[in-house]
Amino acid sequence: MISIAAVVAVGIMVVLTMRGTYNSLELSRSLYYQQSRFPDVWANLERAPLSLIQRIQNIPGVAVADSRISFAATLDVPSIDVPALGQFVSIPENHRPLLSDLHLRQGRYITSGHSDEVIVSENFALANEFIPGDTLRAVINGRLKDLKIVGTAISPEYTYAVPPGALYPEDERFGIVWMGEDALGPVFDMDGAFNEVILTFGPKADANRIISELDRVLEPYGGLGAFPRADQLSHQILESELEQNRSMGTVIPVIFLAVAAFLLNIVLNRMIATQRTEIAVLKAFGYSNIEVGVHYLSFAMVAVMLGTLVGIGLGIWLGGEMVTLYGDFFDFPTLRYEVSYGLIGIAVGVSAAAAAIGAMGAVRRAVQLPPAEAMRPEPPARFKPGLLHRLGLERLLPTAATMIVRNIERKPFRTTMSATGVAFALAILVVGMFMFDSIFYMMDLQFRMAQREDMALTFNSPLPRSVEHSIRNLDGVTKVEPYRFVPVRLRSGHREHEVAVTGLEAGTRLRRIISADGRQHPLPPEGFVISKYLATDLNVSVGDYVSVDVLEGQRIKTTVQIVGIVEDFFGLSVYMQLDALNRLTRGARSVSGVFLLVTDGYESRINKKLKGLPAVASVASPAQTLASFEKQLDEGMYISIFFMLGFSGVIAIAVIYNGARVGLSERGRELASLRVMGFSRREVAILLLGEQAIITIMAIPVGWIIGYGLAAALTLSIQTETFRIPFIVSTATFVYAALATIIAAVASGLLVRRRLNRMDLIQVLKTRE
Incomplete structure (x- = not known):
């Protein structure tokens, strides 16, 4: 039951980790967007008078429209030997922005009458060790200007701040600089004008019609085309990450709970087969079918309860670690792991349902067993010659191999389900590792073949x-x-x-x-x-x-x-x-x-x-960009592979260990007899564990196929306008996944071998028929 509880625990842990992280990020994002008044639409243009903003405000469906000035300029950062890029964005001096408000991390807001005051993005300040009171030099419209940093802040528009043309944040060389509109306008020849519009929708607004009308209004002023929130880069990247969490939090638990249901079915069936007489006695004494069924169903619930307690604890801990990790990539005012009782209830309920489904067949068998029939030993199963016998190949195999093959052929359902469980363990590894094959291939093409410049x-x-x-x-x-x-x-x-x-x-x-x-x-x-x-x-x-x-x-x-x-x-x-x-x-x-x-x-x-x-x-520098990217990727890759190894290892060990344990329980008298007849412990272990070895070998190609298919489906699901990965699964990924599965199988085999060596031959041979 411990291995079944472990599978249930991992399933619940993944639900609470992935779905809990998703819920936490979604809640933090929603609150952040709401508090900062995150825009619904952006539009860039060449230059328009401030009077035009009222016309935009009057477009039906527009709730709030705001204008601002936005330009890129070179920053002179003493700590680096290359020019840094600053995205200058205007903000009002006398009040907070109507839309896309800032969340101050350090210092204060700018004040009216001080044209040199700026607020810089927090990550840029941290990367270059800027603090409020420091001076930042910038080349604005061809003129060198000293700016006084009065604060650091984050903005919902830059939860994931990526410089133009880059793939990921470069905090040392790219920062957001918020400057007073009265100060920024004259230096960019935008006095009394603007070059960017942001707006929010009112209730029941027609987004497409508003965007079309906005484009029409801005066209005479050099409009570059309005775009909705869904196309805003930072929001798009965050949305993609949330969707991936939601998908993983659904698919992986289903696999684990299906394996748990299968294992429960095997264990309870074996338990009922060995307790036929006890069931008959209970029924003869007046116990009802419901009472007998509840008794055996409670074994499944005990496994679920143990797995639930461990899974909830691990899930909450790992969810907190995941949210902390996301905090290094996405800038939110507050980001903490929030797990609801509802999510815990769903996880526990689904786990209990899976256990009940797995146990139902065995429980039905127990309650339908007539007392008179149960008093007698279970009749021997009827077997027919297997494939090897019909082909005349049995004579070519050693006796031990023949016995192993016969046992596999006589229990096709259990063999198939065991192989399927191991195959899914291997498939999870393939899915977890193929992403790095794709990314490394993509980086090689992008940085070594396409971008050949220094x-x-x-x-x-x-x-x-x-x-x-x-x-x-x-x-x-x-x-x-x-x-x-x-x-x-x-x-x-x-x-x-x-x-x-x-x-x-x-x-x-x-x-x-x-x-x-x-x-x-x-x-x-x-x-x-x-x-x-x-x-x-x-x-x-x-x-x-x-x-x-x-x-x-x-x-x-x-x-x-x-x-x-x-x-x-x-x-x-x-x-x-x-x-x-x-x-x-x-x-x-x-x-x-x-x-x-x-x-x-x-x-x-x-x-x-x-x-x-x-x-x-x-x-x-493509070389520097690639080196930094690979460093970050390596750190993330090792963490991901560690968890994938753990997840797949739990499934593989649980399936193989339970299969061998049930085999030992069913064939204990037979194996003890062989020991008495002179078979060594090693020879008896080969008979028992050889079956699990064949199941593992059978599962490897199936797992490759399942993993390949899941990887292909995942590749299609994460293709977006901003980022697409090629579908690449290397031979090394298949080999490593197979090796990890084999290692898990060997580990479970050693556990069973230890139990086999401690078997009390006299006690086993005393067992009544």
């Missing part, structure tokens, strides 16, 4: 192509390749998307387009190469044309042919040759940044020079 420079605004020559003249720079980003709106029928077209040079070597299968995709002279996800969303294929609205400069409207579709991993990508993109926009030959190849050892010198250039907004 450094990527992004400018504050597009610059003429002549900037390439200035960068090329820096000591240590061996190759320079320009690129350009142009925001556009793509339309195909009634479908549309706002994306950025990436312009690359023909024959680019430093930034290549690599598909998910590792093949390089060349850029044709004209037309778009787009990501498969975007092509599916727009319902277009190669050869189709899409309508293009350029959202900057002359705001050209035209059509462009789709000349290629590439399966990639991040965002909604659109690529075009740089010269073709410049012709499309009918503007000057400008670039948004450059990719650099540099001589080893020169990176630090180049960074110092770039740090003093006002035009350079940020400098990224």
